[in-house]
Structure formats: structure tokens, C-alpha cells
Amino acid sequence: MKKIDAIEKNLKGRLRKNISLKKYNTWKVGGNAEYFYEPYDLDDLIIFLKLVKNQHVTFLGNGSNVLIRDSGIKGFVVCLKNSLNNFYRGNDGIFTFEAGLSCMKIAQISANQSFSGLEFLCGIPGTLGGALRMNAGCYGENIWKSVDSVVLINRSGNLKNKRKEEFNIDYRNVDLDDGNFFVSASFNLKKNRLNDSSDKIKELLKNRRISQPTGLPSCGSVFKNPDNDSAGKILDSLGLKGYRIGGAYVSKKHANFIITEKSAKSGDVEELISFIKHKVLEEKKILLETEVKFIGIK
Ligand SMILES: Cc1cc2nc3c(=O)[nH]c(=O)nc-3n(C[C@H](O)[C@H](O)[C@H](O)COP(=O)(O)OP(=O)(O)OC[C@H]3O[C@@H](n4cnc5c(N)ncnc54)[C@H](O)[C@@H]3O)c2cc1C
Numbered sequence: 001m002k003k004i005d006a007i008e009k010n011l012k013g014r015l016r017k018n019i020s021l022k023k024y025n026t027w028k029v030g031g032n033a034e035y036f037y038e039p040y041d042l043d044d045l046i047i048f049l050k051l052v053k054n055q056h057v058t059f060l061g062n063g064s065n066v067l068i069r070d071s072g073i074k075g076f077v078v079c080l081k082n083s084l085n086n087f088y089r090g091n092d093g094i095f096t097f098e099a100g101l102s103c104m105k106i107a108q109i110s111a112n113q114s115f116s117g118l119e120f121l122c123g124i125p126g127t128l129g130g131a132l133r134m135n136a137g138c139y140g141e142n143i144w145k146s147v148d149s150v151v152l153i154n155r156s157g158n159l160k161n162k163r164k165e166e167f168n169i170d171y172r173n174v175d176l177d178d179g180n181f182f183v184s185a186s187f188n189l190k191k192n193r194l195n196d197s198s199d200k201i202k203e204l205l206k207n208r209r210i211s212q213p214t215g216l217p218s219c220g221s222v223f224k225n226p227d228n229d230s231a232g233k234i235l236d237s238l239g240l241k242g243y244r245i246g247g248a249y250v251s252k253k254h255a256n257f258i259i260t261e262k263s264a265k266s267g268d269v270e271e272l273i274s275f276i277k278h279k280v281l282e283e284k285k286i287l288l289e290t291e292v293k294f295i296g297i298k
Helices: 004-009 042-052 103-112 119-123 128-134 196-211 231-237 266-284
Strands: 014-020 032-038 057-060 066-068 073-079 087-089 094-098 147-154 159-163 180-188 248-250 258-260 293-295
Touching (some): 004 042, 042 073, 066 266, 094 103, 119 196, 128 180, 231 266, 258 266
Parallel strands (some): 057 073
Antiparallel strands (some): 014 032, 087 094, 094 180, 248 258
């Protein structure tokens, strides 16, 4: 790998050293990134990956489904949330969105052009890249339902087109070969009547405000729902609402949400998750799986 100064000279994007990641995740916890890079555009990202040559790289979107550990992340964190945010509309309802676009923006863009299928993304506070990796969804929908194809980039900066059929798509997870990341996705959307999608978006956002602690630092649902059951209902039945460790506590509004206070450490959240898992296993004989991804040095 070339020296950092030499790499930086070749880039249009911002490459910084030792950056706190608290600002870059919705729990607002965690340590520093050894190096933090925000690409200017796709060409800049390709140049960057060719220059850092197979170093350890972690991609981050809006950090709304990750627990970043207090010891931080070694190597390079590539954050797409402020870049790669173009979109193109082709013929017959094919829309291509870059991976840094927010889910909210994608819902609005397609709704404003009277195409349906992605309205449910409106309340999901992530980027497209994160949503593809997590197979984000709600209200019976998920993002991969309307995906046609995606473009991946690997650690050497090479691009590859892949069709939806080439992926294993699971509940809140899509497997990616190590060192591959999403840079864009094309969707096949259906034309609908003017305002239908915008009305649906308003309704969905209202439902969220009623049922979830929106506006407080969280990562959404922490645990996946077990088959034919609801993780939130299980935690509620065990009286866990309000239970706290350090600066992290179980939301009183929705038991599958963990909220952090300003003083919270990532370790508080991890300990609370572990406590809940043990309690549910002991009392209900159910092994809960986390939806949230843990990243960084243990
Ligand atoms: C209030 C709230 C409500 C939520 N509601 C929902 C909901 O209804 N449904 C739902 O599914 N989720 C929900 N979430 C969780 C979260 O918003 C989604 O999972 C979202 O899709 C994550 O996107 P992100 O950009 O924040 O990803 P991040 O948290 O940044 O990353 C998530 C994972 O994806 C990887 N990743 C990020 N970008 C890329 C990329 N370009 N290529 C490859 N891998 C990448 C990361 O390394 C990490 O492993 C909610 C979260 C909050 C805070």
C-alpha cells in the first residue's frame, strides 16, 4: 500500500485519520476509525480501492443497523452516506439508484414519478447499500422483492454486475462474498395512479410514529423475530421494557428497541443485548438472533 499522503493526493473525496464514529451511527456510540474515507463519486471510490490494495475495508451507510465497538475499527471505513447518491430512470419502470442514497429519498423519488413498490422504504433510516445488505423491510415488504440487478465493487476496485437470482436472500440478511460491496441497484417498478404512493408514505410514517420511539437514538429492531412470533412481544412479556445497563435501556414504547443516552458506551448496549438473550433462552427456551451487526475490535 502507498503512504497515506500519496493516496490522498490522488483522491477527490475526503480521507481522514482517527475519526470518532459516534457521529456516524444512530446509536451514537463506539470508538474511532483508524482511517475514514468519504468518496466523491464512484470513479473516486475505484481509485481509492486500487490504491489501498486489499487492506481491511469496512463499508458503512448511515450506521442505523450496526453496533460499533468502543475500541473502534482498524483499517479503512468507507462511508457512503454523503456520496454515491445519483439515480437514473430507464424505460419501462427500471430505476437505478446509487448505494449512498437514503431509503427515504428513494421512496420519494419513485413516488413522485408515480411508480410503486418502494413506499415502505420511507421510514427506514438507512442508505440503499445498507438496506441491500440487511434485506431491509417492513409491513410484509422487503427491498429485494423489486430488485432486478445490482453492481458490486470488490476490494481491488473492480466492478461486477449481478442479477438478483445469484444471491441467497434471507430474512434481514443477504450473503455477500468477502470483500464485495454494493455500489448501485436497479429496480423494476410498477406505474400507478398519481398520489397513490405519496398517500401511502404519509400513512406508513404515521403508523411508525405511533408504534416506535422515533427521534431517540436507536438501531431499530435489535432482534430478528423468531418463526411465527414477535421478539418485541417476548421481551415485553418478560417485563424487560425500561430495563437498563449503564446508558442503554429497553424502550418503554417498543421492547425490541434499545435506546442510548449521551453517556452510553457501546459496551453497555452489547451487555444489555447479551443479558436479554440469556433471559429469553432461560425463561422461554428461545435463542434470539440479532438483526444488528456488530463491527469493530472486540
Ligand atoms: C428508528 C429505526 C427504524 C428502523 N426500521 C427498520 C425497518 O422497519 N426495517 C428494517 O429492515 N430495518 C429498520 N431499521 C434498521 C436499518 O435502518 C436498516 O437495516 C438499514 O437498511 C441499514 O442501512 P444503513 O445504511 O444504516 O446500514 P449500516 O448500518 O451502515 O450497515 C449495515 C450493514 O451493511 C453493511 N453495508 C453498509 N453499506 C454497504 C454497502 N454499500 N455494501 C455492502 N455492505 C454494506 C455494513 O457493513 C453493515 O454490516 C431501523 C433503524 C432505525 C434506527
